[in-house]
Amino acid sequence: MAVTTYRDALNQALREELQRDPDVFLMGEEVAEYDGAYKVSKGLLDEFGSMRVVDSPISELGFTGLCVGAAMAGLRPIVEFMTFNFAFLAIDQVINSASKMYYMSDGQFPMPLVFRGPTGAALQLSAQHSAACETYYAHSPGCKVVTPATPADAKGLLKASIRDNDPVAFMEGELLYNLKGEVPDDDDFVIPLGVADLKHEGDDVSIITHGKMLHVAMQAAVKLEKDGIGADVLDLRTLRPLDVDAILRTVKKTNRAVYLEEGWSYLGVGAQIVSIIQEEAFDHLDAPVLRVTQADIPMPYAKNLETLAKPNADRVVAAVNKVLYR
Amino acid sequence: MAVTTYRDALNQALREELQRDPDVFLMGEEVAEYDGAYKVSKGLLDEFGSMRVVDSPISELGFTGLCVGAAMAGLRPIVEFMTFNFAFLAIDQVINSASKMYYMSDGQFPMPLVFRGPTGAALQLSAQHSAACETYYAHSPGCKVVTPATPADAKGLLKASIRDNDPVAFMEGELLYNLKGEVPDDDDFVIPLGVADLKHEGDDVSIITHGKMLHVAMQAAVKLEKDGIGADVLDLRTLRPLDVDAILRTVKKTNRAVYLEEGWSYLGVGAQIVSIIQEEAFDHLDAPVLRVTQADIPMPYAKNLETLAKPNADRVVAAVNKVLYR
Amino acid sequence: MAKTKTRAKAKVKTNVFEEAGVSPEAAVGLLGRMLLYRRFEEKAEEGYAIGKIGGFCHLHIGQEAAAEGSIGPLRPDDYVISAYRSHTQALAKGVSPSSVLAELYGRAGGASGGKGGSMHIFDAEARFMGGHGIVGGQVPLATGIAWKIKYREEDGVVVCFMGDAAVNQGGFHEALNMAAVWDLPAIYVVENNAYGMGTAFHRVSITEMVEKASPYGIPASSIDGQDVLATYAHFRDLVEEVRGGGGPRFVDVQTYRFRGHSMSDPVSGTYRPTEEVEEKKEHHDPIGILRDHLFAGEHLDQAGLEEMDAEARRLVADAEEFADNSPLPGPEALYANVWAEINPHGRLFFDGRGED
Amino acid sequence: MAKTKTRAKAKVKTNVFEEAGVSPEAAVGLLGRMLLYRRFEEKAEEGYAIGKIGGFCHLHIGQEAAAEGSIGPLRPDDYVISAYRSHTQALAKGVSPSSVLAELYGRAGGASGGKGGSMHIFDAEARFMGGHGIVGGQVPLATGIAWKIKYREEDGVVVCFMGDAAVNQGGFHEALNMAAVWDLPAIYVVENNAYGMGTAFHRVSITEMVEKASPYGIPASSIDGQDVLATYAHFRDLVEEVRGGGGPRFVDVQTYRFRGHSMSDPVSGTYRPTEEVEEKKEHHDPIGILRDHLFAGEHLDQAGLEEMDAEARRLVADAEEFADNSPLPGPEALYANVWAEINPHGRLFFDGRGED
Numbered sequence A, B: 001m002a003v004t005t006y007r008d009a010l011n012q013a014l015r016e017e018l019q020r021d022p023d024v025f026l027m028g029e030e031v032a033e034y035d036g037a038y039k040v041s042k043g044l045l046d047e048f049g050s051m052r053v054v055d056s057p058i059s060e061l062g063f064t065g066l067c068v069g070a071a072m073a074g075l076r077p078i079v080e081f082m083t084f085n086f087a088f089l090a091i092d093q094v095i096n097s098a099s100k101m102y103y104m105s106d107g108q109f110p111m112p113l114v115f116r117g118p119t120g121a122a123l124q125l126s127a128q129h130s131a132a133c134e135t136y137y138a139h140s141p142g143c144k145v146v147t148p149a150t151p152a153d154a155k156g157l158l159k160a161s162i163r164d165n166d167p168v169a170f171m172e173g174e175l176l177y178n179l180k181g182e183v184p185d186d187d188d189f190v191i192p193l194g195v196a197d198l199k200h201e202g203d204d205v206s207i208i209t210h211g212k213m214l215h216v217a218m219q220a221a222v223k224l225e226k227d228g229i230g231a232d233v234l235d236l237r238t239l240r241p242l243d244v245d246a247i248l249r250t251v252k253k254t255n256r257a258v259y260l261e262e263g264w265s266y267l268g269v270g271a272q273i274v275s276i277i278q279e280e281a282f283d284h285l286d287a288p289v290l291r292v293t294q295a296d297i298p299m300p301y302a303k304n305l306e307t308l309a310k311p312n313a314d315r316v317v318a319a320v321n322k323v324l325y326r
Numbered sequence C, D: 001m002a003k004t005k006t007r008a009k010a011k012v013k014t015n016v017f018e019e020a021g022v023s024p025e026a027a028v029g030l031l032g033r034m035l036l037y038r039r040f041e042e043k044a045e046e047g048y049a050i051g052k053i054g055g056f057c058h059l060h061i062g063q064e065a066a067a068e069g070s071i072g073p074l075r076p077d078d079y080v081i082s083a084y085r086s087h088t089q090a091l092a093k094g095v096s097p098s099s100v101l102a103e104l105y106g107r108a109g110g111a112s113g114g115k116g117g118s119m120h121i122f123d124a125e126a127r128f129m130g131g132h133g134i135v136g137g138q139v140p141l142a143t144g145i146a147w148k149i150k151y152r153e154e155d156g157v158v159v160c161f162m163g164d165a166a167v168n169q170g171g172f173h174e175a176l177n178m179a180a181v182w183d184l185p186a187i188y189v190v191e192n193n194a195y196g197m198g199t200a201f202h203r204v205s206i207t208e209m210v211e212k213a214s215p216y217g218i219p220a221s222s223i224d225g226q227d228v229l230a231t232y233a234h235f236r237d238l239v240e241e242v243r244g245g246g247g248p249r250f251v252d253v254q255t256y257r258f259r260g261h262s263m264s265d266p267v268s269g270t271y272r273p274t275e276e277v278e279e280k281k282e283h284h285d286p287i288g289i290l291r292d293h294l295f296a297g298e299h300l301d302q303a304g305l306e307e308m309d310a311e312a313r314r315l316v317a318d319a320e321e322f323a324d325n326s327p328l329p330g331p332e333a334l335y336a337n338v339w340a341e342i343n344p345h346g347r348l349f350f351d352g353r354g355e356d
């Protein structure tokens, strides 16, 4: 175990998988000579050369399609999006090509692809750079969705995603890259997809979340503890495959749940989680499942407005109090 | 009142609004000389000329952006997508430009745009032509979403959408174009956005749906009647704005609900409706809200598989029996 | 395949075979392949009319030389990728008529197990990479296949077909630019039949097709795609250049569609007059043109032609028999091959029936 | 703005003003504008350093002549649209320094009410159409603005700015093709500063910039964008042609960025050596070049220059005072202007607080 940043954890995962499998390559804007816009790919060009760590033109649709074609032909591409906010330009290739290819060809062309980059807001990047994009990738079958919140999860899940034989949308966060945490050095530290992680335990309420909102959930759990309220904090870690058992386990224990996410509420991930909980744990619910999300608006630039727009621990506490009828 | 097809109802709405407002124009592939791939714009080129009914190159991203720019400059464009399945190429302009422009500019640039075309499956068009795309447009604030199921709704809602000052994703269906129904001839027949329509009444269960699945819901309601079960069939008609009052009204009456939709289940529209119902009518629910959707797979070509993949009245009846614990 | 007129025309030059460097015997082979493609598409047409085939079905009738002339010079380990109008290209790349027809019929024995249909024919073994339905969508994929060839230091080539309307898709430009920047072994082929559905090319472009690759510095050429000898010769040379490391190429293959855009569209209408179509069928039928050359050079006579045609029909009849007898995909196929990897943990299907 | 060397160089030609058809007096005006832009961006730099400005902030220092030379010849009712590096272009189009700086500070008095920030400056009255953050995203929008001009039979022009990396976006190609096909009054301007972030243009293109519009048949030209006189003269002519119905134009304005890509990026590094940047600042500073011409022709002296510079600083100081005193947007602004039309029926906000 060593204390590592989320950024370095991703860098280790990339390096180890590039070493492990010659068919793995990384392509995206500024990933090579510039070490990545957020330095996630630092040093990889020197170690692996320009065929395996590749600076692309600003052609999201094109290089995403290129990587889909390379996967059809047997390689294992990793596409870096500078943020998933730019991937709207490429989503046709993700959904219509990558996510459907294996089925359309009846199993002839597996798609061992990873699409990775930050999702959601950083600080004051305003409307076109701050959207949480999970919904766009989780809706369609054929694409897996992974949202690591800690350095260890970032490393273990990225390695699993690269080794997985299906397309994976691997969603990070600018505000997570500097986050420090313990990460096993072990070369074969892999976290299987589909296993949620109970990151805090309590008996009174379940706070379920994914991605960078985990840290807001943890703050809320601490505040709640001070009021004598015990909260389970369940980090889904992967949205597809989804660890439904873990969701039902905590809900059946606490009988109350709040879903916290960074993105918009209408058809945010929480909507699906609520739909599953009420269908599969109906009789265990003592209160409706409430949701805490971003304000239902494009992200504003002004710092004071952005702060108001983002979810925070107080809103989570308020929602918890509501489901506890306090 | 005259009996008209859904296609002709749309054609009337387009003609009337083109006549009414010189700033309205229609642009898309094959809309002019070819009368539209599905003949929705039949005859409009002759009546309005080539600046107002415009054949575009196959450049979805480009002509969608063009129309966003034209709207910024004061026109009221109608974009026709041959199907929303091709609009994945254009979605960056819909979400990052059209849906955010008014907010980013703090109200300087309204976006009176309509994006229209079929959504969902027709017959055996397979994976890349059959997706129901509602989720992709309903998730982000700044874009309204309309899904008419009948000729009258098609006409009244298209006129309202063209007159609305926000971007509207107006979603039709290949399989609806030949559908006949009564349509008021009145030039000012407009159906306001945000009003759901209770298309069948019963006291035992609420079947809530949108778009072409209304007709499957009606079949189910008839079957259920034979078993002595009365069903409300609520057609949402518009997904954003959403008539939450109407949803709560029927649920509070029947205490049981099933959401039926054409698309995929994970973050399908039903997930959001379920989330609203359980939050706002929790104590009125005698059973979980169940959902009937497409099989969670890309659409297969083979007729027998496609039939298995699509939702149908029997599945709705089965879900209703389940919520009635029969 | 009108005779008199065209035969007169052909008489003047009988050295077409030497010119193209294709022996008369080889040319007879090309004719046989094109006859097969023609009869195959006629069978598809029939199958659609009687409801054996559904969905969208785009025929290649009139464009047979474009497929045979460009794919003929390839090795089995070279790659071909195309759009939704690709039955003939699949056959040319070595996918069996039975497998293609069974796919059109939506049978388990089809190239894509009945899941793809006319627009999504795939055959990994034949290196026929689909069958793609989004206009222009296959073009970046082709660049990626070429990327793999370079990555693995192989000497293969990928031929990417697209229609004339596809060049107005942004993805086309992004894909060609990357192929040029990275010097990839790809040949981008526009099957320029002059219309995108009902839109004449010159209504959506003020320049000629051959200009479309100029910003990327990709060598471009135009060829009469109704003349299979010229097309074959041209591609034989291009493939050699590209295989030798010459980098990408762009080819405007000028051809013509004898049928409607798809089975649900009219052959002619406001967008193109019947006379135009008739004139093309009369004087620019790729089969008629080659036949006339062979007749003129006395390398083939009417009897020989009829025998070849009978053989083509026999092959299609065999395919039909196979397709008719191939079972429908079973219900277990519905959820098969959505995921290449079913993870041991977590849920992948959310419709409440997927994991039944 | 190093003196000696460049002044010597300038001495040789003093008829630059006649050449450009710009009077020395007018040239002094251009210098004043460019000084304002420079001082404004330096203030933004300072504001970012001390945390008054957040998010991404892309400066135009070094590219002032590109903005002034291309926008200077426009009428107030002409349109300008740009990307995220657009402070200077907004000023050039007539947006007040106060309004732009207040936007950078995230204040209610900003051009976009503090909601847009550096990347999203909008001013409908000045016909400055943004401020767009998706590379290439503004290019189709520009085509649409030009479409409106033709639709309404007006005689306006739209100038669309983009960076050199934006030409690799598919939307660029789709947008230019449509402008050509419909003969629209748009001038597409590449501010070619040779790098897209850390990527040299020639690493992502094997052809020259001026080639990029060739498939659309759009007349293209290249110009030294550090020479404001040449740039101004060139655009004066282009605008006249386009306003006269000449159809679209494509211009490669060759310039250079003196700062890092954004405030969070290094000025130089592996992607460009410090020496290169220093050489450009020394010999290719648009302000230094024009100043030297004016000095050489004795149309301006050091004292005059200093006075002009003081005036520029004064204007920026006024803007700063305005911005500092402009209030933060109130909480009521949060949900304002999401929707242009709040429908009387149905719910539009789904976060449970929007309609509080």
Ligand SMILES: Cc1ncc(C[n+]2csc(CCOP(=O)(O)OP(=O)(O)O)c2C)c(N)n1
Pocket: B029, B058, B060, B082, B086, B089, C085, C133, C134, C135, C162, C163, C164, C165, C166, C191, C193, C195, C196, C197, C261
């Ligand atoms: C992105 C996209 N837009 C529109 C369509 C509908 N469509 C299918 S084929 C076609 C015309 C294409 O013409 P062309 O590229 O010339 O190929 P051809 O059909 O002539 O072989 C259109 C508009 C589509 N499949 N994909």
Ligand SMILES: Cc1ncc(C[n+]2csc(CCOP(=O)(O)OP(=O)(O)O)c2C)c(N)n1
Pocket: A029, A058, A060, A082, A086, A089, D085, D133, D134, D135, D162, D163, D164, D165, D166, D191, D193, D195, D196, D197, D261
């Ligand atoms: C679609 C998209 N991809 C990537 C980015 C991130 N990005 C912002 S600016 C930029 C470089 C653009 O360079 P250029 O077009 O030359 O303009 P310059 O910054 O030099 O003015 C990149 C990659 C973005 N904003 N949008």
Ligand SMILES: [Mg+2]
Pocket: C163, C164, C165, C191, C192, C193, C194, C195, C196, C197
């Ligand atoms: Mg064509």
Ligand SMILES: [Mg+2]
Pocket: D163, D164, D165, D191, D192, D193, D194, D195, D196, D197
């Ligand atoms: Mg640049």
